[in-house]
Amino acid sequence: MRLFKKKEEVLDPYTIERCNNCNKTTKRKFREGDYVFKVTEKCTSCGNGQMMVDKIFGEVVK
Numbered sequence: 001m002r003l004f005k006k007k008e009e010v011l012d013p014y015t016i017e018r019c020n021n022c023n024k025t026t027k028r029k030f031r032e033g034d035y036v037f038k039v040t041e042k043c044t045s046c047g048n049g050q051m052m053v054d055k056i057f058g059e060v061v062k
């Protein structure tokens with residue numbers, strides 16, 4: 001999936017997930033259906049927390 005901001009700028013969407021227990025953040029490629037506050041998988045770092053989508057942003061493809 002690609003997002004178009006301006007005419008010649010192609011943005012690659014990324015998703016930041018944050019654990020609600022240990023606050024660990026991970027960055028990964030945006031997946032279809034992602035939205036802010038969406039609960040995703042269990043945290044692999046602390047094993048207790050739940051990962052939630054914190055932010056979705058686009059990076060300019062060079």
Ligand SMILES: [Zn+2]
Nearest residue numbers: 019022043046
């Ligand atoms: Zn955690």
